[in-house]
Amino acid sequence: MDQVKSAGVTEPEAAVGPVARLEARLKRVGWLPFLILALACGLVWGRTLSFDFVWDDRYFIVQNDALRSPSRALDLFTREDTQHGVSQHMNWGVYRPLRTLHWAALTWVGGRPIPALFHAANLVWHTVACALLFLLLSRLGALLPESLSRSRRSVALVLALAFCVHPINAEVVSWAKSMDDSLALALFLGALLAAWRAWERETPHFGWAALSLGLHLCALLSKESVVTLAPLFLLPVLFRSVRKAPFAAWLAGQFALAVGFVAVRHQVMGGTAQVTRPLSGSYGQTLVDMLRVPLMYGRAMLGIPPSLADYSFMEKGVSPLAPESLGGALLLLAVLAVTAVMVRKVVRARVADESRGRAAVGLAAALGLSWMLLALVPVSNLVPMMQYFAERFVYLPLAGVMLALMVPAARLANSRPKVFAGVAGVLLLGWGAMAFQESGKWRNTSTLMSHGYLNGPPSSRIVVNYLAVLDARKDDAAISAVIDRHRDLLKTQPEAEWMSAKSAFRQGRLDEGRERLLKLMPRLKLNGDYTVDLGVAHAVTGRAAEARAYFVAATKGWPNNPRGWENLGVSLNEEGRHAVALKVLLHAVELDASAVNSWKALSLAAWKTEDWSTARRALEQLAEREPENREHRALLQSIASR
Secondary structure (H helix, E strand, O other), rough: OOOHOOOOHHHHHHHHHHHEEEEEEHHHOHHHHHHHHHHHHHHHHOOOOOOOOOOOOHHHHOOHHHHOHHHHHOOHHHHHHHHHOOOOOOOOOOOOOOHHHHHHHHHHOOOOOHHHHHHHHHHHHHHHHHHHHHHHHHHHHHOOOOHHHHOOHHHHHHHHHHHHHHHHHHHHHHOHHHHHHHHHHHHHHHHHHHHHHHHHOOOHHHHHHHHHHHHHHHHHOOOOHHHHHHHHHHHHHHHHHHHEEEEEEHHHHHHHHHHHHHHHHHHOOOOOOOOOOOOOOOOOHHHHHHHHHHHOOOOOOOOOOOOOOOOOOOOOOOOOOHHHHHHHHHHHHHHHEEEHHHHHHHHHOOOOOOHHHHHHHHHHHHHHHHHHHHHHHOOOOOOOEEEEEEEHHHHHHHHOOOOOHHHHHHHHHHHHHHHHHHHHHHHHHHHHHHHHHHHHHHOOOOHHHHHHHHHHOOHHHHHHHHHHHHHOOOOOOHHHHHHOOOHHOOOOOOOOHHHHHHHHHHOOHHHHHHHHHHOOOOOOOOOHHHHHHHHHHHHOOOOOOHHHHHHHHHHHHHOHHHHHHHHHHHHHHHHHHHHHHHHHHHHHHHOOOOOOHHHHHHHHHHHHOHHHHHHHHHHHHHHHHOOOOOOHHHHHHHHOOO
């Protein structure tokens, strides 16, 4: 017993089990839960700080010119084309101006989009969301009967940790583009907690009420999915102070914000739906195809693999009588029925009355299940969108699942504390390990696309993305093998022919490759990379003037694509126009400081124009990236002697 006392645990604490001991420590050290959550986030997700931009980050962040100048900040709220950098080629819309402003601020701080800054922001917002979820769970637990509420902090911490390390969150935390999910959740949780503070007492606190309105507006401007969560602001109706007239005005204000946001979004985007045509061709068939999705959400929320970044392999035209459709429909109906029962119990017994304990038990389940269902409405294709399912769609509803688990978890913690501790430990360690592993596939585009192709069912988009990885590796044998294996999937995909034509170049069939690229022009949407490749095709076949014209077109049409600037600079060097090449290549390395070929071309242009400071800078970069190349060091020494 002396050993127990020396560890800072009293004899009663030691006798009642692990949950009670943890609860006692959490009471004594108020900041301890937040420290634990921050450490958990750092351990599981910290390695994402070294990750690169991947996939759509290129279009939404790297090539988004609207992020580069503070003078365009207002445009982020009034123009849809500022939300991304490829507006002329997109057939779907997005309006998340506060998220995009956040990206812009990170770009201003770094001088350019720096992956580490964006991943750090993702990590911070996910940590904040976990901390606020813990606070909401703790407040909810305080309303429970005494037999359940005495371990509320421990249960709240375990559930917040479960959300923190859940492997399905890998897409949101590890992908820079998905900052909108964690940002929106953190802001909405703040709005709900502020509402609780405003109306929990007999006299309303208008400062907290105003803060709730402001945070709700910010959450809406971060991601449109929050719009359906507005009914959750009815939560304070369970407190006596809502009998005051101001509550009605405040609640009307919250709903007015949601309605107003939808109206503004419609005006900016030119429509409410994300796409102009339903995903399955017709609206009815799209909803039928969505019937299988509840089963996928159930599996994802349980943390059951596999976990994939791309679900474009999902087929259209599924029968409503297919087993997966019937299973999904039954699961959805069951959850709706349970939610309706719980909401009815809460409505019949106000928390502020004598039946407070019983109502609070129903409240936890009703609030959590309602949250989950409301958060799924925006991704249900009731309003047409561009996907059936994506793992980032689970992030917002998963917070509701944790709220719904508050009561069963509290019951287990109080009736069988050792079992609760064991289950919590196994679950958190298992999910944490899975999350750490899942985050790894987001390290770079090559790893992500390879994982999608090698671990999931193929689709035309998945195969084309993998071909792009093989093209970057210059693995021509693998390109041919993949194209042969998936000819049926790729027969309507000109991108596959594009990769095959580039492979022909590398194998020495220059004229054949150029002709194949030119024939693709009617079928392949123009983009920066394709335009550059057309230029390269003409350059290697001795058509320098035509090549330069394509490179110029690439820099004008896609000014944030560094390949256009790099190849234009190289062609100008070859023509002896080194002074012009110098300016072009300085812009290329500003856009992509990791491009070795740009630094090589820049060092040549600087040397020829006797710009020794720029030559020194370029050679220092090359010496760092190619330490085995002694020529860089020799040239640096030559500059030093001048």
